[in-house]
Amino acid sequence: MGFVSSWTREPAGLVLEAILGSLAGIALLIGFIVLRRWYRGRYFQKRNERAFILRGMWDDILTGRVPAAKWRFKPLDCEVVESILLDTIEIATPEELPKLLACLRVSGLLDMRIFEARARRGTSQRMALVALGRTRAPEAIPALAEALEADAAETRIAAVRGLGRTGLLDAAIPMLDLLVSNTLRAPEHAIKNALLNCCRPDPHLLVRYIPQSSGPARELLARVLGELATPDLGDELLVLATDRLPEVRASAARALGNAQPAFALSVLSVLAADPEWFVRLRAVVGLSNFAHPETVRPLLLALCDPNRHVRQRAAWALARREPELESIFDQVVGTRDRYALEAFVSELERSGGFEKVVQAIQDRSPAESAASILLKGLAVSRERAMSVAASGSR
Amino acid sequence: MLRFLTISNITLFVYYLLSNIVYLALLITAILKNAAHRARLASLRLEHLRTSPFTPPVTLLVPAHNEEQFIVESVHSLLAIDYPDLEVIVINDGSVDSTLEQLKHAYGLKPAKLLYIQQVPSAKIHGIYRSELQPRLIVVDKEAGGSKADAVNAGLNAATSPYVCIVDADSILERDSLLRIMAGVLNDPARVMAVGGIVRVLNGSRVVAGELKEVRLPKGALEILQVIEYLRAFLIGREAWSKFNMLPIISGAFGVFRRDLVLSIGGYRPKAVGEDFDLVVRAHRYLQETDKDYVIEFIPDPTCWTEVPADLRSLARQRARWHKGLLDTLWPNRDMIFRTRYGRVGSVILPYMWLFEFWAPIIEAVGYGTIILAAVLGMLSREFFLQFLLYGYAFATMISIGSVLLEEMTYRRYSDWREVARLLLFCLVEHFPYRQMTMIWRLQGIWQYLRGDLKWREMKRTGLSPTPSTTE
Numbered sequence: 001m002g003f004v005s006s007w008t009r010e011p012a013g014l015v016l017e018a019i020l021g022s023l024a025g026i027a028l029l030i031g032f033i034v035l036r037r038w039y040r041g042r043y044f045q046k047r048n049e050r051a052f053i054l055r056g057m058w059d060d061i062l063t064g065r066v067p068a069a070k071w072r073f074k075p076l077d078c079e080v081v082e083s084i085l086l087d088t089i090e091i092a093t094p095e096e097l098p099k100l101l102a103c104l105r106v107s108g109l110l111d112m113r114i115f116e117a118r119a120r121r122g123t124s125q126r127m128a129l130v131a132l133g134r135t136r137a138p139e140a141i142p143a144l145a146e147a148l149e150a151d152a153a154e155t156r157i158a159a160v161r162g163l164g165r166t167g168l169l170d171a172a173i174p175m176l177d178l179l180v181s182n183t184l185r186a187p188e189h190a191i192k193n194a195l196l197n198c199c200r201p202d203p204h205l206l207v208r209y210i211p212q213s214s215g216p217a218r219e220l221l222a223r224v225l226g227e228l229a230t231p232d233l234g235d236e237l238l239v240l241a242t243d244r245l246p247e248v249r250a251s252a253a254r255a256l257g258n259a260q261p262a263f264a265l266s267v268l269s270v271l272a273a274d275p276e277w278f279v280r281l282r283a284v285v286g287l288s289n290f291a292h293p294e295t296v297r298p299l300l301l302a303l304c305d306p307n308r309h310v311r312q313r314a315a316w317a318l319a320r321r322e323p324e325l326e327s328i329f330d331q332v333v334g335t336r337d338r339y340a341l342e343a344f345v346s347e348l349e350r351s352g353g354f355e356k357v358v359q360a361i362q363d364r365s366p367a368e369s370a371a372s373i374l375l376k377g378l379a380v381s382r383e384r385a386m387s388v389a390a391s392g393s394r
Numbered sequence: 395m396l397r398f399l400t401i402s403n404i405t406l407f408v409y410y411l412l413s414n415i416v417y418l419a420l421l422i423t424a425i426l427k428n429a430a431h432r433a434r435l436a437s438l439r440l441e442h443l444r445t446s447p448f449t450p451p452v453t454l455l456v457p458a459h460n461e462e463q464f465i466v467e468s469v470h471s472l473l474a475i476d477y478p479d480l481e482v483i484v485i486n487d488g489s490v491d492s493t494l495e496q497l498k499h500a501y502g503l504k505p506a507k508l509l510y511i512q513q514v515p516s517a518k519i520h521g522i523y524r525s526e527l528q529p530r531l532i533v534v535d536k537e538a539g540g541s542k543a544d545a546v547n548a549g550l551n552a553a554t555s556p557y558v559c560i561v562d563a564d565s566i567l568e569r570d571s572l573l574r575i576m577a578g579v580l581n582d583p584a585r586v587m588a589v590g591g592i593v594r595v596l597n598g599s600r601v602v603a604g605e606l607k608e609v610r611l612p613k614g615a616l617e618i619l620q621v622i623e624y625l626r627a628f629l630i631g632r633e634a635w636s637k638f639n640m641l642p643i644i645s646g647a648f649g650v651f652r653r654d655l656v657l658s659i660g661g662y663r664p665k666a667v668g669e670d671f672d673l674v675v676r677a678h679r680y681l682q683e684t685d686k687d688y689v690i691e692f693i694p695d696p697t698c699w700t701e702v703p704a705d706l707r708s709l710a711r712q713r714a715r716w717h718k719g720l721l722d723t724l725w726p727n728r729d730m731i732f733r734t735r736y737g738r739v740g741s742v743i744l745p746y747m748w749l750f751e752f753w754a755p756i757i758e759a760v761g762y763g764t765i766i767l768a769a770v771l772g773m774l775s776r777e778f779f780l781q782f783l784l785y786g787y788a789f790a791t792m793i794s795i796g797s798v799l800l801e802e803m804t805y806r807r808y809s810d811w812r813e814v815a816r817l818l819l820f821c822l823v824e825h826f827p828y829r830q831m832t833m834i835w836r837l838q839g840i841w842q843y844l845r846g847d848l849k850w851r852e853m854k855r856t857g858l859s860p861t862p863s864t865t866e
Contacts, residue, residue, distance in 0.1 A: 015782055033799055154434050158436070189449075
């Protein structure tokens with residue numbers, strides 16, 4: 001009815017209503033801003049006062065000499081105590097943690113958060129999930145795990161992050177179960193970080209799930225394992241290095257480079273000739289972690305790789321082999337690959353090894369010879385090489 | 395004549411009503427999206443991104459043309475950004491002042507043989523330098539290409555990371571801004587192609603050694619009016635459009651792009667006047683044409699602080715250039731309009747940009763003329779005329795105050811009561827004569843574009859305060 005009457009009204013009447021509406025809007029907005037500022041100012045002042053008082057009796061709150069009933073049912077006090085507890089738990093040592101968790105349990109704060117995570121929806125549920133993750137309490141895991149299948153994407157993300165924040169191995173299991181069945185709907189980065197935190201104490205858990213997984217889930221698990229691998233994972237890493245998925249082979253190369261099991265060098269040398277460039281790149285990065293003379297040959301091969309990223313990284317690794325630079329330089333010249341030489345000299349310049357190599361060549365042979373070797377190869381550093389050669393001949 | 399005036403006034407009335415409905419819808423959408431974003435932030439810990447081995451590397455591209463006044467401070471601030479794997483590439487775009495010398499001196503630059511493959515067009519490179527003091531800093535010295543786009547393209551050719559972040563040399567990024575903006579990317583890295591952060595007004599704030607120490611509202615009226623404009627544009631406009639994946643622009647002062655996307659579309663258009671708008675529209679075009687499921691996002695918490703013009707002459711030039719840039723992008727992409735192939739971008743945002751951005755100063759100017767004429771000729775009741783003016787004023791003020799409200803509810807960068815009061819006061823007075831001046835500058839921009847005058851005119855700057863030390 002109101003709608004019909006507005007359309008039949010004179011334009012002036014409409015405009016007048018619009019003016020009044022806009023003025024009311026302005027008044028409401030300004031009023032809201034002012035009230036909100038005032039309320040927040042007052043709230044923070046009160047909170048600050050309560051935090052000061054509660055901090056004064058913190059030890060008594062922790063030990064229960066001040067019974068939980070005294071603060072638990074006063075919303076502001078409860079909020080302050082929980083916030084202090086969670087902050088302390090985050091930086092607590094394994095010895096301090098049980099006392100803090102006991103306080104959470106005895107006061108019922110943990111149960112309250114578990115209840116909120118299960119019964120509430122929206123912001124309150126997400127806040128509860130965040131708090132549960134921060135508690136690092138094993139009891140929090142089931143509630144967090146249930147939220148992994150929530151309808152709201154934000155809730156699922158909060159659950160993944162919460163599980164990750166617990167840092168408990170058991171917290172990884174619900175994520176891994178859903179991941180291998182391809183039903184975990186959360187950002188990959190959040191899942192990887194969460195698994196990284198949870199599986200750190202025992203990366204074997206990941207190894208158990210990899211055979212059951214396929215596609216992106218398999219790649220994700222291998223990627224996490226690549227960061228956590230330990231030398232005792234040798235055989236499992238060998239299997240991954242022959243996986244049909246290139247991303248998994250790349251992760252295996254990363255893991256081998258980090259964990260350095262006994263056979264790592266030979267496997268990495270094979271992976272450095274993989275058909276996929278990023279697998280070769282990861283293998284070269286892995287090889288660069290070893291100071292073993294056996295790595296020079298595969299790195300030299302990688303220096304002649306058709307992919308520039310692989311060449312650059314091999315050059316980076318070779319240019320940092322300080323005692324062998326002179327012989328490596330000879331071998332690089334021996335490849336007769338201009339791109340390899342260019343990449344190596346660039347890295348030598350960057351690492352500050354260039355002058356040392358030139359000096360070493362000058363010392364062992366006539367300056368003209370040094371200059372001729374350099375001039376043959378150093379198209380990239382022609383001017384510099386000339387000046388060095390010239391100074392050598394003087 | 396009388397008939398023309400009547401039709402004109404009715405058209406104006408409808409246009410104004412429509413635009414107000416759109417602005418109100420944008421304000422409401424922005425408030426809702428902002429609330430959702432803050433809910434997501436609640437479970438995010440930047441610390442996890444910082445320490446995660448899975449956080450991808452990013453290259454900061456900083457085009458610099460005659461920036462001797464504050465290039466050292468600016469680079470100092472960029473190098474201090476909190477990000478685990480960061481490369482900073484400064485592109486000295488044919489500066490005729492001492493920009494390069496200052497960088498060489500401050501950061502110990504040495505010539506370096508880095509691989510530079512010209513994948514997107516840019517002017518000739520003179521040399522590439524790497525800092526001895528800061529290994530993450532690379533300087534590309536090139537011939538002046540005549541545009542920021544050309545300089546950024548050179549940086550794209552030299553960059554090695556999968557993501558590039560384009561930053562103006564006269565801007566300051568907050569330390570955690572890159573982590574925050576990348577959090578947006580990492581929510582859905584397969585779909586998120588580009589993300590823009592908020593740009594705020596630096597004037598008046600206290601900056602020490604290229605680092606923002608204290609946020610303050612500028613003293614000058616002209617600068618405060620721009621604070622309101624920026625809040626409105628970013629916290630309402632961009633926030634709301636990105637909700638529907640129709641973000642038409644990511645500010646050239648601060649945005650992250652997938653490098654492969656930018657290379658796929660041929661980099662920045664070297665002769666583009668509004669290179670940032672042009673790039674995003676071309677990205678939408680490419681992604682729609684290749685049927686990609688994609689997101690171009692705006693995130694309101696990663697913050698970049700930039701210096702805005704403090705004098706009328708510089709402001710007039712900037713606004714004219716912005717409007718030229720608008721037309722320079724809308725015109726070549728006019729074929730996207732109302733074509734289903736381009737989805738919402740073609741059917742909503744580009745028509746919106748034509749109607750409510752490009753045509754706005756023309757319609758406004760015609761409107762002022764016809765309304766006054768109609769009032770003088772007695773065709774318009776004086777009472778109605780005044781009421782209409784008052785309505786326009788009240789509604790526009792309400793939208794501006796809405797942007798201050800969003801700022802208050804979310805980031806509260808202006809913590810002092812008096813500063814908020816001043817902001818609110820300026821919301822009440824921005825419609826006369828600032829609005830009319832902006833209209834004239836935008837009309838000048840159209841005129842310059844039509845005449846083929848695409849020159850970049852320098853802006854007068856005050857610069858950042860000097861740095862005590864350039865090493866960490």
